[in-house]
Amino acid sequence: MDWTDTHCRVFHRLLAPDARLYTEMVHAQAVIHGDRRRLLGFDPVEHPVALQLGGSDPGHLATATRIGVEWGYDEINLNVGCPSDRVQAGRFGACLMKEPALVAECMAAMRAAAGTVPVTVKCRLGVDEMEDYGVFLGFIDTVAAAGIDTFVVHARKAWLQGLSPKENREIPPLRYDWVDRLKTERPALRIVLNGGLGEVEAAVAAAQRLDGAMIGRAAYHEPYRLHLMQVALFGGEARPRAELLRALRPYVEAQLARGVALKHISRHLLGLFHGQPGGRLFRQVLSERATKPGAGWDVIEAALAATDPACA
Known part of the structure; x- marks a missing residue:
């Protein structure tokens, strides 16, 4: 709930x-x-x-x-x-x-x-x-x-x-x-x-x-x-975290255009890099910057930039 x-x-x-x-x-x-x-x-x-x-x-x-x-x-x-x-x-x-x-x-x-x-x-x-x-x-x-x-x-x-x-x-x-x-x-x-x-x-x-x-x-x-479970049960190749997140961009930008604040979406993304190098910085950037008025997709890109490229 x-x-x-x-x-x-x-x-x-x-x-x-x-x-x-x-x-x-x-x-x-x-x-x-x-x-x-x-x-x-x-x-x-x-x-x-x-x-x-x-x-x-x-x-x-x-x-x-x-x-x-x-x-x-x-x-x-x-x-x-x-x-x-x-x-x-x-x-x-x-x-x-x-x-x-x-x-x-x-x-x-x-x-x-x-x-x-x-x-x-x-x-x-x-x-x-x-x-x-x-x-x-x-x-x-x-x-x-x-x-x-x-x-x-x-x-x-x-x-x-x-x-x-x-x-x-x-x-x-x-x-x-x-x-x-x-x-x-x-x-x-x-x-x-x-x-x-x-x-x-x-x-x-x-x-x-x-x-x-x-x-x-x-x-x-x-x-x-959840993505790894999808692959294990239904086949296909696991996609990188950053690729999956960037696939969300059209939805995020459509919601922002409707007046939805980024923080209402970004809170669900915080665990994407759990246990990965840069994961703490990813969460920190989203937590601190997504709450600011007018926050947009650039905040998510900044969070991705904080992660280890090998894990993204």
Whole structure:
């Protein structure tokens, strides 16, 4: 949330032409009552792109789904895996794993509203003391009975009390074996693995033995890895970082002409040279100069000039 806006997704589409992109989680009520152009607008190059919703009211989720379909999204996804306090207070996210019947009701309403557009779920293995594969399988079966065949599974459970969202991404142990077992026992379902897949080899292995791999913060903080995953899974030659970034120039200049400040785009580029010689200077130039009024493409060229030519 607050990270993957349309500028980020356009950049990621350049890096990974064959990936399916997801929005940040947007609450159904925000979709219904908020600024839809700001919340839902996206560039055509982003396709295929999924709208991820949060919420627990079947009627609201159905309405938000219809709106998402009208805006042209290729998939509508319900997040029942986010463990933050703010999400829990609104009775959505991971706490809904305790209420599989309600999730099934929500998904049935969304599916009815979506027409031919796929509706999917992102979930955890469980929450709090739930430490039973059978309970997890029961959740999947209950939701699948509502006509849902695609599940993105973050292969950790979530602690709703005592751990921050960051800790919930790191402390509960990963249980890939549960997800592999789920695919074996429910082969008709499409199962996508999420969690701990920041390394290219891990993501490729998951995508090859299951039905896909979802990459979150690793793709954001080290976006070049996303490009390497694209190459490993779909072929072709890896392109240099600078070449990829310069391919973004027409989009950046079009946005600047519309009055978008460079800082709103450049913040998504900071990790492109992560771990490379000159990477710190690249981030520094962008961070310091992109925030100035009237900043333009020359700032990005100056940042590129600060990197080691061998890495660019």
